[in-house]
Amino acid sequence: MTTNNEQTVINDIIAGNTNAFAVLVDNYKDMVFTLALRMLKNREEAEEVSQDSFIKIYKSLSKFKGDSKFSTWVYRVAYNTCLDRIKKHKRSQTHIPIDVFTERHIKTIDNALDRMEQEERAQAIQNCLQLLPSEDSFLLTLYYFEEQSLEEISKITGLAANNVKVKLFRSRKKLAVIFSQQLEPEIIESYGKAFR
Structure with missing residues (x-):
């Protein structure tokens, strides 16, 4: 949906055409659900959120001024709603040490993944993302899967763009730790030897 079409639908909804809201829901429901699932790690909660x-x-909707896409x-609304749910349930976040891995280890894991079949790789990534803490999973999803820029993520999360960049780097390191724990050690080792 183009920006002009979207604005027309928004204007229709504000003017009282509640049926037009279904167009926006159809356009964004998958995206919102995916992000909620990444943060909450529970399908039913993600549906509710x-x-x-x-x-x-x-x-x-009338508060949307068009300052951003x-x-x-x-x-941003979905992110804040997820944060509210997490705070409400005071969910403890998984702690994953990131100091254990060097850049070479991350590169080795990346190379191992590049050699996997595309479908297996996608499934491995999805499984490992589910094991990350909510914020890390959310940021990686926005940046790599939804292809949001650092500036857009900054607007969504309320964090400075530089802070988003640092958090993405740390999230990627945590994901590398999870990959190393989840993937077959001999696969990682065999690809690691090839790149030493």
């Missing part, structure tokens, strides 16, 4: 997010989007604003 997705619904809550769309209720908030509907109620505050509409998708960025939707991400």
Whole structure:
């Protein structure tokens, strides 16, 4: 949906055409659900938070001023709704030490993944993302899968772009630790030898 079409739909909704909201929901439901699932790690909670997010989007649609892309604003609402849910349940975050791995280890793991079949690789990434703490999984999803820029992620999370960059780097290191624990050690080792 183009920006102009999106703005027309938004204007229709604000003017009272509640049926037009279904267009926005259809356009963003998968994205919102995926991000909620990454943060909450629970399908039912992600579904509930997705619904809550769309209720908030509907109620505050008139507050969208167009300072950012509409998708960025939707991400922000979903992100904050997830944070509220996490705080409400005071969920403890998984701690993954990142000092254990060097850049060479990360490169070795990246090279091992590059050699895996595309489908296996996608499944391995999805499985490992589920094991990351919520914020790390969310940031990696936004940057690598939703292809959001650092500036867009900054607007979504309320963090400075430099802080987002640092968090992405740390999240990637944590993901490398998880990959090393989840992938067959001999696969990693055999690819590691090839790149020494």
